[in-house]
Amino acid sequence: MSLDADDVAKIAHLARLEISQDNVAEYARNLSSILDLVEQMSAVSTEGVEPMAHPLSLAQRLRPDVVTETDQRDAFQHNGPQVEAGLYLVPKVIE
Amino acid sequence: MEWEVVIGLEIHAQLATQSKIFSAASTAYGAEPNTQACAVDLGLPGVLPVLNEQAVVMASRFGLAIGAQVAPRSVFARKNYFYPDLPKGYQISQFELPIVGQGSIEIELEDGSSKTIGITRAHLEEDAGKSLHEDFHDMTGVDLNRAGTPLLEIVSEPDMRSPAEAVAYMKKIHSLVRYIEICDGNMQEGSFRCDANVSIRPKGQEEFGTRAELKNINSFRFVEKAIQYEIERQIDVLEGGGEVVQETRLYDSAKNETRSMRSKEEANDYRYFPDPDLLPLEVDAAFLEEVRKTLPELPDEKKHRFMKEYGLSAYDAGVLTASRELAAYYEDAASAGGDQPKLVANWVSGELAALLNKNNLDITESPVSAAMLGGLVKRIADETISGKIAKTVFEAMWNGEGDADAIIESKGLKQITDTGAIEKVIDDIIAANPAQVEQLLAGKDKLMGFFVGQVMKATQGKANPGQVNSLLREKLKQK
Numbered sequence: 001m002s003l004d005a006d007d008v009a010k011i012a013h014l015a016r017l018e019i020s021q022d023n024v025a026e027y028a029r030n031l032s033s034i035l036d037l038v039e040q041m042s043a044v045s046t047e048g049v050e051p052m053a054h055p056l057s058l059a060q061r062l063r064p065d066v067v068t069e070t071d072q073r074d075a076f077q078h079n080g081p082q083v084e085a086g087l088y089l090v091p092k093v094i095e
Numbered sequence: 096m097e098w099e100v101v102i103g104l105e106i107h108a109q110l111a112t113q114s115k116i117f118s119a120a121s122t123a124y125g126a127e128p129n130t131q132a133c134a135v136d137l138g139l140p141g142v143l144p145v146l147n148e149q150a151v152v153m154a155s156r157f158g159l160a161i162g163a164q165v166a167p168r169s170v171f172a173r174k175n176y177f178y179p180d181l182p183k184g185y186q187i188s189q190f191e192l193p194i195v196g197q198g199s200i201e202i203e204l205e206d207g208s209s210k211t212i213g214i215t216r217a218h219l220e221e222d223a224g225k226s227l228h229e230d231f232h233d234m235t236g237v238d239l240n241r242a243g244t245p246l247l248e249i250v251s252e253p254d255m256r257s258p259a260e261a262v263a264y265m266k267k268i269h270s271l272v273r274y275i276e277i278c279d280g281n282m283q284e285g286s287f288r289c290d291a292n293v294s295i296r297p298k299g300q301e302e303f304g305t306r307a308e309l310k311n312i313n314s315f316r317f318v319e320k321a322i323q324y325e326i327e328r329q330i331d332v333l334e335g336g337g338e339v340v341q342e343t344r345l346y347d348s349a350k351n352e353t354r355s356m357r358s359k360e361e362a363n364d365y366r367y368f369p370d371p372d373l374l375p376l377e378v379d380a381a382f383l384e385e386v387r388k389t390l391p392e393l394p395d396e397k398k399h400r401f402m403k404e405y406g407l408s409a410y411d412a413g414v415l416t417a418s419r420e421l422a423a424y425y426e427d428a429a430s431a432g433g434d435q436p437k438l439v440a441n442w443v444s445g446e447l448a449a450l451l452n453k454n455n456l457d458i459t460e461s462p463v464s465a466a467m468l469g470g471l472v473k474r475i476a477d478e479t480i481s482g483k484i485a486k487t488v489f490e491a492m493w494n495g496e497g498d499a500d501a502i503i504e505s506k507g508l509k510q511i512t513d514t515g516a517i518e519k520v521i522d523d524i525i526a527a528n529p530a531q532v533e534q535l536l537a538g539k540d541k542l543m544g545f546f547v548g549q550v551m552k553a554t555q556g557k558a559n560p561g562q563v564n565s566l567l568r569e570k571l572k573q574k
Binding site for chain 1: 120233239364373374376
């Protein structure tokens with residue numbers, strides 16, 4: 001399976017990655033070869049094999065429903081470039 | 096052309112846990128912004144989600160309540176998209192293997208009939224934060240307190256065929272999640288939200304039309320209005336020779352319209368994949384059995400029991416079992432009311448419901464207790480008072496003047512059943528209205544109402560109207 005320049009641009013946009021036009025061809029090649037490998041794996045018969053959701057064959061452990069986190073807003077907001085009235089501020093987004 | 100509408104709903108019910116689905120931060124509503132957003136909720140590097148046991152219990156309760164299979168193994172997946180109120184860049188949800196499989200519930204329609212609505216699945220996921228677009232000098236403010244709150248997304252089959260059916264279904268799910276105590280159902284606070292998938296097709300056509308997804312519907316009334324608007328819009332588009340586009344549309348309740356929300360370029364491409372931070376969730380039979388033991392009598396079970404035990408119609412039984420509190424009130428009133436379950440039902444869903452509604456009170460805040468209402472019904476049944484006088488007594492009970500017997504006694508409202516006393520009143524009225532008597536005898540039968548009214552007035556409503564009627568006819572015959 002081969003990806004073209006448009007596919008690469010779309011994937012980059014979905015991941016919010018800025019890529020240089022110069023590299024598009026190489027990315028397309030590299031990504032395509034990954035997909036080729038996947039295709040190769042698809043050819044293997046997996047009949048009777050249960051689909052795996054996680055490499056460890058363990059089950060999820062559950063946590064009791066108890067609040068143990070305390071308010072650390074001030075500490076966390078030191079990391080934010082801009083805060084106001086307890087809110088994290090980001091460039092305007094509106095649908 | 097005659098069109099048929101096809102509706103499916105996706106309901107998000109916020110689970111009533113103390114802590115979040117993957118972190119130990121509080122889920123309490125209304126806290127100062129970001130004071131309940133911990134490192135996990137903020138998606139800081141290195142954090143790991145740990146699943147809340149109560150969220151699993153609550154999802155299982157729902158699964159059992161709709162007769163669905165609770166999956167022995169379900170898997171969490173990442174739903175990838177970028178938005179500032181989703182700090183990780185993905186929402187942890189379930190995709191291919193949800194915790195709750197196929198089930199169904201019954202809805203009651205206005206015409207008294209019932210209909211079964213299929214539920215495709217229900218899955219666990221985390222809520223996002225909140226974006227505030229005003230007042231921050233052209234920036235967006237983000238509050239992540241809600242981020243990580245557990246949600247159960249309940250997906251229906253496209254089984255509804257009118258906005259009214261969609262509302263009935265939404266109300267039923269709302270009632271159910273409160274019955275089994277997994278969601279507080281508070282729609283103002285966003286604990287119970289709904290998206291609607293709406294399409295139309297020519298009546299009789301098998302395949303579905305292209306659907307639009309309506310978002311942002313936060314009340315029962317808006318579900319009905321949003322869907323109604325959308326149906327008309329789609330009919331206009333199709334009859335105008337156009338095509339319905341598959342898209343997400345936002346319902347604007349102020350303008351009562353839906354408008355397109357996402358351009359084609361931003362078409363959903365969530366690239367789901369299993370979340371490597373979470374192992375598959377396993378739920379075994381012993382766990383489910385424990386959960387089953389804690390389930391109360393469910394709304395549909397209660398409804399059918401009410402129909403059988405009290406002889407109520409499906410519709411009345413549905414109304415009275417809408418909440419556990421209302422059903423309990425009814426049962427108490429019915430047992431206090433003697434053998435009059437239907438009469439009690441009429442009073443609870445009639446007079447009482449109207450006054451509660453008018454005063455914006457919940458059934459648990461009713462000034463008239465179930466025992467008092469039962470006592471009133473008893474006095475109607477044994478003909479101590481008429482139905483009309485009962486309304487006066489009811490109002491007095493509502494105003495805190497005591498129970499029915501005390502009010503009947505102190506106000507002297509006891510029905511006059513003494514034939515002699517009523518005859519005396521009738522004689523007086525006949526004597527006082529010779530002209531009307533003549534007209535009545537000449538065939539103006541409508542005047543019968545006038546005479547009955549006069550007698551009731553003279554006895555302050557305490558005469559038995561049926562008795563008055565028959566005595567009057569007898570007296571007039573003698574004329």
